[in-house]
Amino acid sequence: MLHEIGQAAQQIGPPGGPPGGPGGPGGPPPGFSFTDALFQLVEFVGVFLAVGAIGFRFGIVRQIRGMSDEAKAILRADNAALLGILGMALLWLIYLGQPYLDAVTNHKAFAAALPKNLSQFQWKMAMLTIGTLGFVLVRATWRGGWTIAAIGVLLLVLQPLYTGRFSSKVNAVHILAASTWLGTLLVLVLIGIRGVARSTRASSAQHAELVADLVNSFSPLALVASAIVAITGLTTAWLHLKRISSLWTTSYGFALDIKLILVLAVVTLGAWNWRRVRPSLGAEGSEQTIRRSARMELTFAALVLIATSVLVTLPSPR
Numbered sequence: 342m343l344h345e346i347g348q349a350a351q352q353i354g355p356p357g358g359p360p361g362g363p364g365g366p367g368g369p370p371p372g373f374s375f376t377d378a379l380f381q382l383v384e385f386v387g388v389f390l391a392v393g394a395i396g397f398r399f400g401i402v403r404q405i406r407g408m409s410d411e412a413k414a415i416l417r418a419d420n421a422a423l424l425g426i427l428g429m430a431l432l433w434l435i436y437l438g439q440p441y442l443d444a445v446t447n448h449k450a451f452a453a454a455l456p457k458n459l460s461q462f463q464w465k466m467a468m469l470t471i472g473t474l475g476f477v478l479v480r481a482t483w484r485g486g487w488t489i490a491a492i493g494v495l496l497l498v499l500q501p502l503y504t505g506r507f508s509s510k511v512n513a514v515h516i517l518a519a520s521t522w523l524g525t526l527l528v529l530v531l532i533g534i535r536g537v538a539r540s541t542r543a544s545s546a547q548h549a550e551l552v553a554d555l556v557n558s559f560s561p562l563a564l565v566a567s568a569i570v571a572i573t574g575l576t577t578a579w580l581h582l583k584r585i586s587s588l589w590t591t592s593y594g595f596a597l598d599i600k601l602i603l604v605l606a607v608v609t610l611g612a613w614n615w616r617r618v619r620p621s622l623g624a625e626g627s628e629q630t631i632r633r634s635a636r637m638e639l640t641f642a643a644l645v646l647i648a649t650s651v652l653v654t655l656p657s658p659r
Contacts, residue, residue, distance in 0.1 A: 373651070376442075378654045381653055382647060383431050383434065383435055386428070387429065387431030387432040388520050388524070389519075389520045389524035390424050390425065391472060391476075391490075391524075392498065392520035392521055392525070393520060393524025393525045394422060394476070395487070395491045395495075396528070397421050397528040398421055399487070400521070400525060400559070400562040401533065401559050402558075416533060416536060419479055419480045419482070420532045420536065421532050422476045423476075425476040425490060425494075426480070436465060436469065458504075461500065461504055468496045468500070469497060470493070471492060471493030472492075472494040474489060475488070476490045498513060498516060498520070499514075499517060507580075508580045511573050511577050512573075514569065515570060515574055515577055518566045519566070519570050521566040522562075522563050523607070523642045525566075526559070526638065526639060529555060529559055530635045530639060533555045534555065534635065537628055538629070538632065549622065549628055552622060552628035556631060557619070557622070581657040582597070582658060583657075583658055590658075592655055593658055596651050597652060600645060600648040600649055603641055603645045603648055606641045607642050610634065610638040611638055614634050618631050
């Protein structure tokens with residue numbers, strides 16, 4: 342699903358465009374499209390928000406035992422669901438907006454601009470509807486909506502597992518794992534830690550204890566997801582590079598180098614949070630420390646998303 346846009350971009354014409362154009366002096370690399378990269382970035386953000394909301398609900402909040410009424414009020418489920426709805430809205434925008442833009446640009450009917458494999462597109466729309474409905478039901482105070490949202494989002498993200506080639510299958514798992522890791526961290530910061538910091542319902546000591554519970558619940562999820570990201574990321578890179586020299590001889594390799602450097606920064610900051618910051622949680626004021634360090638980690642994660650959006654719109658080395 343997320344990989345399909347990149348595959349479409351790879352079919353753009355050969356190098357050697359006019360000056361300032363793709364392949365020309367001062368222009369972007371051959372096969373690169375700013376529009377495709379922007380669509381890809383928005384799609385990534387949408388998936389991160391939707392999966393992150395689900396990860397926050399099932400991977401963090403549900404793991405905290407004996408939660409007080411004050412904590413439940415701070416971590417209201419509908420707040421996380423609102424981010425999930427935002428993520429689904431971005432995905433609706435991408436999956437319907439891209440063919441609409443194609444139809445307008447090329448002066449053809451909207452139906453003619455839809456993907457050729459219409460059954461896969463219809464499945465995608467069905468899962469978007471289910472996921473969106475689930476989040477809306479959570480906002481309407483029905484907790485069962487989380488299960489519905491999870492089914493819709495997971496089947497949407499993992500669609501290539503039963504429709505795509507091997508590289509697409511690996512890429513789908515890679516995106517799900519990355520969204521579970523960094524998307525959940527984003528929701529944790531925006532809803533969890535930020536909510537605790539702004540709350541007046543509990544004492545400073547209770548705030549610190551709740552933040553410690555949140556981070557400690559997130560750590561196992563982050564460790565497993567980051568390990569899957571590493572394995573699938575290396576597999577995807579090898580499938581596309583074909584030879585190690587492509588890392589320094591092709592535009593795809595240069596973009597991958599930048600992404601790897603940024604990923605290394607994210608991993609380093611995550612390791613610092615886990616080994617140095619997490620053990621200090623529970624003391625008064627510690628929630629501000631983890632909030633600052635998590636923000637830094639998310640800043641580099643955003644740069645990774647931008648780099649990845651560029652990477653998947655470049656043609657693989659031949």
